[in-house]
Amino acid sequence: VDSYDFVIVGAGSAGCVLANRLSADPGCRVLLLEAGGNDRHPMIRVPLAWHPASEATRFGWGYDTEPEEATADRRLDQPRGRLLGGTSSINGMMYSRGNRSDYDSWAQEGLAGWSYDDVLPYFRRSETNWRGDTAVHGADGPVSVVRNPRDPAIYPAMIAAAQRLGFAELDDFHGTAQDGFGMPDFTVRRGQRESSATAYLAPVHGRRNLRVETGARVARVLHDGRRASGVEYRRGGRTEHVAAGEVILSGGAFNSPQLLLLSGIGAADELAAVDVPVWHDLPGVGRNLQDHPLVPAVFEASRPLGFEALMRLDKLALSSLRWALDGSGPLGEAPISVQAYIRNEPGSTWPDTQFQVSHVSFQARPWFPGWRKGAGHQFTAAAMQLRPQGRGSVTLRSADPAAAPCIRLGLLANEHDRQAARNMLRFIRQFFATSPVAELVAGEVFPGPDVNDDKAIDAFLRNTIQTGMHPTSSCAMGTDPATSVVDASLRVHGLDGLRVVDASVMPNIVSGNTNAPTMMIAEKAADLLLGRTAAASFASSERPMSHVEV
Numbered sequence: 001v002d003s004y005d006f007v008i009v010g011a012g013s014a015g016c017v018l019a020n021r022l023s024a025d026p027g028c029r030v031l032l033l034e035a036g037g038n039d040r041h042p043m044i045r046v047p048l049a050w051h052p053a054s055e056a057t058r059f060g061w062g063y064d065t066e067p068e069e070a071t072a073d074r075r076l077d078q079p080r081g082r083l084l085g086g087t088s089s090i091n092g093m094m095y096s097r098g099n100r101s102d103y104d105s106w107a108q109e110g111l112a113g114w115s116y117d118d119v120l121p122y123f124r125r126s127e128t129n130w131r132g133d134t135a136v137h138g139a140d141g142p143v144s145v146v147r148n149p150r151d152p153a154i155y156p157a158m159i160a161a162a163q164r165l166g167f168a169e170l171d172d173f174h175g176t177a178q179d180g181f182g183m184p185d186f187t188v189r190r191g192q193r194e195s196s197a198t199a200y201l202a203p204v205h206g207r208r209n210l211r212v213e214t215g216a217r218v219a220r221v222l223h224d225g226r227r228a229s230g231v232e233y234r235r236g237g238r239t240e241h242v243a244a245g246e247v248i249l250s251g252g253a254f255n256s257p258q259l260l261l262l263s264g265i266g267a268a269d270e271l272a273a274v275d276v277p278v279w280h281d282l283p284g285v286g287r288n289l290q291d292h293p294l295v296p297a298v299f300e301a302s303r304p305l306g307f308e309a310l311m312r313l314d315k316l317a318l319s320s321l322r323w324a325l326d327g328s329g330p331l332g333e334a335p336i337s338v339q340a341y342i343r344n345e346p347g348s349t350w351p352d353t354q355f356q357v358s359h360v361s362f363q364a365r366p367w368f369p370g371w372r373k374g375a376g377h378q379f380t381a382a383a384m385q386l387r388p389q390g391r392g393s394v395t396l397r398s399a400d401p402a403a404a405p406c407i408r409l410g411l412l413a414n415e416h417d418r419q420a421a422r423n424m425l426r427f428i429r430q431f432f433a434t435s436p437v438a439e440l441v442a443g444e445v446f447p448g449p450d451v452n453d454d455k456a457i458d459a460f461l462r463n464t465i466q467t468g469m470h471p472t473s474s475c476a477m478g479t480d481p482a483t484s485v486v487d488a489s490l491r492v493h494g495l496d497g498l499r500v501v502d503a504s505v506m507p508n509i510v511s512g513n514t515n516a517p518t519m520m521i522a523e524k525a526a527d528l529l530l531g532r533t534a535a536a537s538f539a540s541s542e543r544p545m546s547h548v549e550v
């Protein structure tokens with residue numbers, strides 16, 4: 001049986017960071033196991049293609065949720081990347097850290113080392129931000145973070161309406177304030193998607209102490225008493241075993257709890273019900289799943305929007321050529337009109353709602369006169385509740401490692417979240433009714449003017465609410481083994497040699513998109529795994545390899 005110092009399960013946002021940082025120590029032998037394949041497909045590389053890429057079955061796990069009464073028994077798609085880079089290879093590439101108060105509240109819960117001031121150096125270490133080296137941004141990290149162009153016909157009108165409603169324009173959502181309207185940054189490098197695989201894995205692929213296996217699906221963690229001793233995985237129709245000094249689960253918020261449960265770590269009675277032998281009774285596993293409830297709306301534009309013209313087949317072909325030549329042009333950009341973080345709920349001390357407008361229809365597709373029609377000129381809006389009270393779960397359907405886990409989201413299951421959803425729809429409508437944005441739209445397509453009283457709005461929400469696709473917290477970090485899964489060093493409570501490092505360890509979901517926070521968690525985890533303090537790590541002159549150095 002092969003043996004490694006570290007076996008990392010999952011080459012996603014977190015796993016690729018770990019593979020890079022741990023193998024920077026030439027004395028460490030590192031194995032990275034990824035169930036999916038490579039990330040070379042053009043759909044993965046072209047930023048504008050992120051939406052079809054996120055829906056393509058060939059790149060994903062194909063999960064959906066269990067029917068839940070509060071959301072009209074719908075099964076909601078839950079895209080998760082199954083390839084190098086994981087979900088960072090199919091996501092929307094928006095760069096966000098959430099709010100400083102998110103992390104400060106983790107520290108206040110007793111999780112030493114996780115306040116914003118503690119984690120800021122790791123955010124900075126991970127990025128090369130277009131702003132350069134500042135107090136909050138890094139200038140020589142692996143992840144390229146770029147400025148997205150503002151549409152000259154749309155963005156100024158959006159900002160003017162926001163100002164009329166009393167909001168500020170922000171140049172940076174990670175500066176001193178997060179409240180306000182502006183344009184998010186994106187994880188893109190020279191017009192191509194920057195995933196954790198392109199940023200962290202590609203530059204170090206040749207390291208002799210790092211082995212990366214694709215098509216390797218881990219079935220369970222092996223153990224020797226209280227200590228994790230390795231993993232069992234399936235590859236090419238064969239079952240393999242590998243020994244590990246330490247096993248690190250980075251399978252994401254659905255698969256990491258599933259793997260713990262398959263290994264016999266979870267609520268003993270639930271494990272017994274699906275015939276999984278209990279290794280360690282830990283009831284928090286798979287509980288506390290959180291995501292951002294998302295309310296959608298669509299408005300008809302009052303005049304032609306540039307994006308629809310871009311989708312005309314001949315224009316698209318030219319843009320593709322331009323992109324292939326040097327990565328420039330609209331294929332490497334995001335058609336976002338504006339983004340905001342606002343306080344929409346009474347009593348919030350930091351933004352509770354993320355609001356986004358895009359000048360693209362959900363149904364956008366290539367078109368040409370005489371061939372087929374385009375989707376039309378529309379604005380798509382979404383408001384996300386950043387700190388919902390609803391909690392979901394990840395449980396086992398069966399003891400079969402190949403079976404999808406049962407996912408329940410708990411959306412709209414409590415009055416606080418229902419009220420927040422109503423308020424989000426009201427805010428979207430108020431914004432689009434405010435001049436000069438009001439003049440950009442000809443009418444509301446979805447939900448439409450008929451959806452007006454509370455009863456109709458509630459029915460609309462039950463039938464359409466989605467999530468931001470930011471699942472977190474299903475292996476939550478915490479001090480109490482009765483309710484949480486890992487400690488502040490990301491070690492599974494009560495066991496040795498086993499950690500979880502991915503979006504699932506967030507004690508509570510952060511107030512923004514989750515990719516950058518997950519990479520930050522992995523940056524910090526690498527120090528914890530190598531036994532380095534943050535102070536020693538940042539004082540060290542020896543920097544791990546990144547694009548800047550190759």
Ligand SMILES: Cc1cc2nc3c(=O)[nH]c(=O)nc-3n(C[C@H](O)[C@H](O)[C@H](O)COP(=O)(O)OP(=O)(O)OC[C@H]3O[C@@H](n4cnc5c(N)ncnc54)[C@H](O)[C@@H]3O)c2cc1C
Pocket residue numbers: 009010011012013014015033034035036054078079080081082083084085086087088090091092093094095096216217218219250251252253255256259468469470471502503504513514515516518
């Ligand atoms: C459609 C969509 C759009 C999004 N847009 C944004 C955005 O714009 N900005 C943002 O910040 N966030 C966005 N997110 C969320 C963000 O990408 C995720 O939160 C983040 O990538 C999660 O990282 P992770 O490391 O926890 O998991 P993942 O990146 O999902 O990594 C898990 C990896 O483990 C592998 N794996 C799982 N189980 C096994 C196993 N048993 N054996 C071997 N390998 C396994 C998976 O194949 C995968 O590669 C989006 C998500 C989606 C779905």
